Amino acid sequence: MGYFKTGLSMLIDPLSLFFLFVIAIVSLPSAIYSIGYLKGEYSRAKTALAWVLLVGFVASMVLVVTVSNAFVFLIVWELMSLVSYFLVTFDNKHEKSVMAGTIYMIMTHIGTAFITAAFLIMFKYSNSFDFTAFKLGCQAMPGHVKDIVFLFLLIGFGTKAGIVPLHIWLPYAHPQAPSHISSIMSGVMIKTAIYGLLRFVIFILGINAIWWGNIILILASISCLVGVIYALMEHDLKRLLAYHSVENIGIILLGVGASMVFLKMNMPVLAVFALCAGLYHLVNHAIFKGLLFLCAGSVYKMSQTRNIEKLGGLIKLMPQTALAFLIGSMAISAIIPLNGFISEWLTLQALFLGSINSIGGYKIFMGICAAVLALTGGLAAACFVKAFGITFLGLPRSKKAESSREAPLTMRLGMFFLALLTVVFGLAASIVIKFLVIVSGCATGIGVEKINFTLNNFVLAPQGSTVYLSSPLVALVLVTIIGFIAAGVYFGLGRNKVAVNKTWDCGYYNLDSRTEYTATAFSKPFRVAFSFFLLPYRKTKKIRESSYHIKSFRYEVFTTSVFKSYIYEPVIKLIYITAKNLRRFQPGSIHLYLAYIFVTILLLLIFVNRF
Amino acid sequence: MKILFLFIQILLLIAIAPFLSGLIKKIKNTLRMRKGASVFQPYYNLQKLFGKEEVISENTSWIFRITPFIVMGCVVLTIPLLPLFGLAVSLNYMGDFLLIIFILALGRFFLALAGLDAASAFGGMGSSREMFISALVEPVALLAVFAVSLNAGSTSLQAISNFHVMKLSSFIAVISLFIVTIVETSRLPIDNQETHLELTMIHEAMVLEYSGRSLALLEWASYIKQVIFFTILSIITMPFGSANIFIYFIKIAAMCLIIAVIEILTAKMRLFRVVDFLSFSLFLSVTALIISSIGL
Numbered sequence: 001m002g003y004f005k006t007g008l009s010m011l012i013d014p015l016s017l018f019f020l021f022v023i024a025i026v027s028l029p030s031a032i033y034s035i036g037y038l039k040g041e042y043s044r045a046k047t048a049l050a051w052v053l054l055v056g057f058v059a060s061m062v063l064v065v066t067v068s069n070a071f072v073f074l075i076v077w078e079l080m081s082l083v084s085y086f087l088v089t090f091d092n093k094h095e096k097s098v099m100a101g102t103i104y105m106i107m108t109h110i111g112t113a114f115i116t117a118a119f120l121i122m123f124k125y126s127n128s129f130d131f132t133a134f135k136l137g138c139q140a141m142p143g144h145v146k147d148i149v150f151l152f153l154l155i156g157f158g159t160k161a162g163i164v165p166l167h168i169w170l171p172y173a174h175p176q177a178p179s180h181i182s183s184i185m186s187g188v189m190i191k192t193a194i195y196g197l198l199r200f201v202i203f204i205l206g207i208n209a210i211w212w213g214n215i216i217l218i219l220a221s222i223s224c225l226v227g228v229i230y231a232l233m234e235h236d237l238k239r240l241l242a243y244h245s246v247e248n249i250g251i252i253l254l255g256v257g258a259s260m261v262f263l264k265m266n267m268p269v270l271a272v273f274a275l276c277a278g279l280y281h282l283v284n285h286a287i288f289k290g291l292l293f294l295c296a297g298s299v300y301k302m303s304q305t306r307n308i309e310k311l312g313g314l315i316k317l318m319p320q321t322a323l324a325f326l327i328g329s330m331a332i333s334a335i336i337p338l339n340g341f342i343s344e345w346l347t348l349q350a351l352f353l354g355s356i357n358s359i360g361g362y363k364i365f366m367g368i369c370a371a372v373l374a375l376t377g378g379l380a381a382a383c384f385v386k387a388f389g390i391t392f393l394g395l396p397r398s399k400k401a402e403s404s405r406e407a408p409l410t411m412r413l414g415m416f417f418l419a420l421l422t423v424v425f426g427l428a429a430s431i432v433i434k435f436l437v438i439v440s441g442c443a444t445g446i447g448v449e450k451i452n453f454t455l456n457n458f459v460l461a462p463q464g465s466t467v468y469l470s471s472p473l474v475a476l477v478l479v480t481i482i483g484f485i486a487a488g489v490y491f492g493l494g495r496n497k498v499a500v501n502k503t504w505d506c507g508y509y510n511l512d513s514r515t516e517y518t519a520t521a522f523s524k525p526f527r528v529a530f531s532f533f534l535l536p537y538r539k540t541k542k543i544r545e546s547s548y549h550i551k552s553f554r555y556e557v558f559t560t561s562v563f564k565s566y567i568y569e570p571v572i573k574l575i576y577i578t579a580k581n582l583r584r585f586q587p588g589s590i591h592l593y594l595a596y597i598f599v600t601i602l603l604l605l606i607f608v609n610r611f
Numbered sequence: 612m613k614i615l616f617l618f619i620q621i622l623l624l625i626a627i628a629p630f631l632s633g634l635i636k637k638i639k640n641t642l643r644m645r646k647g648a649s650v651f652q653p654y655y656n657l658q659k660l661f662g663k664e665e666v667i668s669e670n671t672s673w674i675f676r677i678t679p680f681i682v683m684g685c686v687v688l689t690i691p692l693l694p695l696f697g698l699a700v701s702l703n704y705m706g707d708f709l710l711i712i713f714i715l716a717l718g719r720f721f722l723a724l725a726g727l728d729a730a731s732a733f734g735g736m737g738s739s740r741e742m743f744i745s746a747l748v749e750p751v752a753l754l755a756v757f758a759v760s761l762n763a764g765s766t767s768l769q770a771i772s773n774f775h776v777m778k779l780s781s782f783i784a785v786i787s788l789f790i791v792t793i794v795e796t797s798r799l800p801i802d803n804q805e806t807h808l809e810l811t812m813i814h815e816a817m818v819l820e821y822s823g824r825s826l827a828l829l830e831w832a833s834y835i836k837q838v839i840f841f842t843i844l845s846i847i848t849m850p851f852g853s854a855n856i857f858i859y860f861i862k863i864a865a866m867c868l869i870i871a872v873i874e875i876l877t878a879k880m881r882l883f884r885v886v887d888f889l890s891f892s893l894f895l896s897v898t899a900l901i902i903s904s905i906g907l
Contacts, residue, residue, distance in 0.1 A: 312730075313670075313730075315672045315673075315674070316672060326674075330717075330720065333716075333720060334713065334716070335713075335716060335717050335720055336713050336714055336716070336717050341713055345709060345710075345713065348709060348753075349709075349766075352757060352760070352766055355757070355761065356760070356761060356764065356765075360904070363761065363900070363904035364897075364900055364901055364904050367754060367757055367758075367761075367900045367904075368754075368897070368900075370753060370754075370757065371750035371753055371754045371893075371896075371897075372750070374749040374750045374752075374753040375746065375747070375749060375750040377716075377749065378742075378745055378746030378747070378748075378749040378750075379746045381716060381719075381720055381742060381745075381746065382723075382739075382742035382743065382745075382746050384720075385720065385723040385724060385727070385738060385742050386739075386742075388724060389723070389724050389726075389727030389728075389735075389738065390727070393672065393674065393724065393727045393728045393730075394670060394727055394728065394729075394730035395670055395730045483684070487680065497664040497665065497823075498664070498665045498666075498667055498823075499664060499665070499666045499667070500666075500667055500668075500669050501666050501667070501668065501669065502668065502669060503668040503669070503670055503729045503730055503731045503820065504668075504731065504733075504819065504820065505731075511730060511731065513730070515730075515732055516730045516731075516732065516735065517727065517731075517732050517734070517735020517736060517738075517739070518735075521735065521736075521739065522735060522738070522739040523739075524739070525739060525740060525743040525882065525883070526743060528883055528886075529743070529747070529883070529886045
């Protein structure tokens with residue numbers, strides 16, 4: 001039992017520090033936000049409980065990224081899952097929350113089981129749970145065992161990260177928690193899985209074969225596309241954001257996967273660069289997804305609905321929340337000059353550089369990954385035009401939306417802090433990159449003293465052993481945009497004659513909120529284009545007054561979740577059938593049970609005598 | 612001196628942009644045996660719009676009002692990134708094709724929001740279609756430019772324009788990029804600039820609520836965007852003499868002629884047929900990438 005007498009030993013290296021930083025920058029504004037958010041929503045006891053759980057949740061995440069012993073890691077990992085389960089089911093009055101919690105619980109434990117299995121295999125070679133011993137032990141591990149450990153870790157951490165097809169719990173669990181928790185779950189908790197992958201696969205295990213990177217790149221590309229296509233179909237504001245987390249985890253993993261491939265191809269500079277891009281997107285996603293969930297929470301608290309088809313026109317009722325949401329939307333859509341743009345651009349450049357410098361099939365493979373990323377970016381922009389446009393622009397579509405007011409000050413503070421960070425991380429890219437180089441050097445074990453990235457003119461050209469990232473341009477962007485806006489304000493207010501009138505209505509009648517374009521209509525082209533994957537179907541119902549006259553017409557559109565109906569439901573069905581069959585052995589007759597005991601003893605006696 | 616050249620490049624492209632639209636219209640009319648308006652008609656239109664009173668919908672917010680300026684700012688910002696007479700002598704390696712796509716995305720994002728802002732169904736329809744098509748065209752453009760960059764060894768437009776060899780893969784990529792140009796400049800068979808019919812319009816539907824000065828800015832911005840795409844295409848198809856103003860104008864005029872001929876020969880495509888059309892161009896781009904990866 002000497003293995004377990006390690007106590008709580010910590011390991012704080014640049015990799016851990018980076019994740020601590022990510023946890024801090026999202027948790028702090030979320031906590032401030034929750035002061036206003038919890039007020040009036042729950043009873044006093046429940047509010048106190050919310051604070052306790054919040055602290056427990058953040059503390060467990062901090063421990064996950066700092067402990068240096070695999071056994072302790074499993075304990076704090078489980079602690080994090082349990083605390084977040086209580087947070088998902090916090091609104092336990094809703095039946096949805098309980099179901100979401102159950103799905104989350106099952107999926108996360110499947111993941112933990114795989115991680116435990118991987119750790120036990122690693123333990124067999126190192127005879128200790130300590131990370132340093134793990135690292136030594138893994139060097140002696142044969143190749144095929146390494147492959148198995150990698151697959152176990154990938155499934156284990158992939159479940160937490162929400163990689164397709166293990167993402168199934170994410171769109172249920174994240175939206176159901178209170179909004180400040182959604183922001184931490186989506187912004188930070190799923191990133192601890194990326195930490196796990198970096199720590200255990202790249203740092204400790206070491207990459208054995210190039211197909212590891214390929215698998216991650218393929219899964220990442222699929223996650224990107226699936227996440228964003230589902231998000232486009234979603235009209236629940238918080239679920240939409242949850243699906244975008246699946247997408248963004250994909251983008252992060254594109255950087256990580258590319259880095260693994262480059263490591264194996266013996267291109268250390270590119271490996272460091274690709275991992276930098278992935279880590280940059282990780283911190284950016286934490287910031288803007290945290291921000292978007294906080295804004296969605298304000299909309300929900302003030303209007304009591306998350307269905308964007310019932311919202312609209314909120315930009316006039318809650319202008320500051322709208323501005324924060326707009327900034328978040330622009331950042332997640334990779335719009336210049338905010339932070340999402342920088343990291344997506346870096347990831348694309350990493351893939352391009354990899355393609356230019358590698359040979360044969362990898363040229364095409366990397367190119368196609370970049371194309372998938374470009375398509376994802378375009379679809380994400382479309383999705384956020386929908387999310388922002390339908391929620392905040394136009395006319396309010398329901399009474400609830402009409403009566404919304406601006407969120408309380410503490411909530412706005414939390415949002416604006418994060419909104420500011422999206423700008424800072426967009427403009428101070430050169431400085432951020434310097435730190436990220438150190439972090440990715442730590443994870444990959446490459447000496448980074450000689451590697452020098454400069455972000456100057458937004459052109460990447462390989463020059464010798466260093467990657468040359470050439471940006472006074474950011475300044476230029478700002479000057480021009482600000483100049484034009486200033487000119488616009490000057491001319492717009494000063495000289496131009498402007499008359500305010502009704503929207504053009506083709507001369508029929510006054511337009512109201514029922515004639516506006518809806519989110520369902522907005523996403524129709526995408527539904528048709530991706531119908532092979534979404535399998536949409538519609539339900540129509542004619543309500544007749546008589547056989548000649550239709551009084552009203554009901555039209556509903558649904559999409560089929562391929563993963564749910566073709567992967568998860570058959571498995572669940574199989575489990576049920578097996579359980580049903582096994583039940584025959586337990587009919588409730590005490591005589592039969594006595595017979596079981598008798599037979600068991602008999603068999604054991606025979607077994608002991610014979611062998 | 613370098614900065615001066617850059618400014619000349621910016622001002623010149625802004626100034627000639629409406630002329631190219633007039634030129635395309637004139638060529639189309641001549642081919643159809645019509646007399647048609649003068650090539651300077653776009654300038655007269657802009658002048659008229661700048662002088663007019665602006666009517667704004669009561670439902671709109673500040674997004675609607677700042678959008679024309681943001682759109683104009685974005686397209687002007689991309690001009691100095693083009694390796695023409697300005698850049699050939701000065702700022703080496705500044706920005707690549709990717710950056711141009713990203714900058715134009717900012718303008719498009721706001722334009723689509725402005726479409727939704729007036730609470731009119733037309734605007735929403737336009738925004739939805741615009742975002743749909745632009746999302747599909749993005750990977751096509753990226754892969755095509757990437758195939759060309761693989762040949763040139765860098766994604767910089769400067770490097771591409773200095774690479775004077777026309778490989779087979781570049782040729783295929785150019786066809787694909789040509790389709791991208793048609794889409795981005797809202798030309799037939801994807802979009803029709805000349806109609807205000809609800810079933811067909813995309814770009815025009817988004818800007819339907821605009822009038823006066825704002826409309827003038829948006830129109831001008833779309834003219835400039837057209838010049839930018841023509842220039843990129845001409846740099847890749849004819850990688851010589853971009854620094855010479857006269858050769859550059861001949862190349863651009865040639866592009867106008869091709870576009871005009873295509874426009875009179877094709878009919879507008881149904882929205883969902885566009886998906887097939889773009890899938891075809893995606894196929895071309897991937898082919899170009901594969902061919903360039905084997906070195907042809």
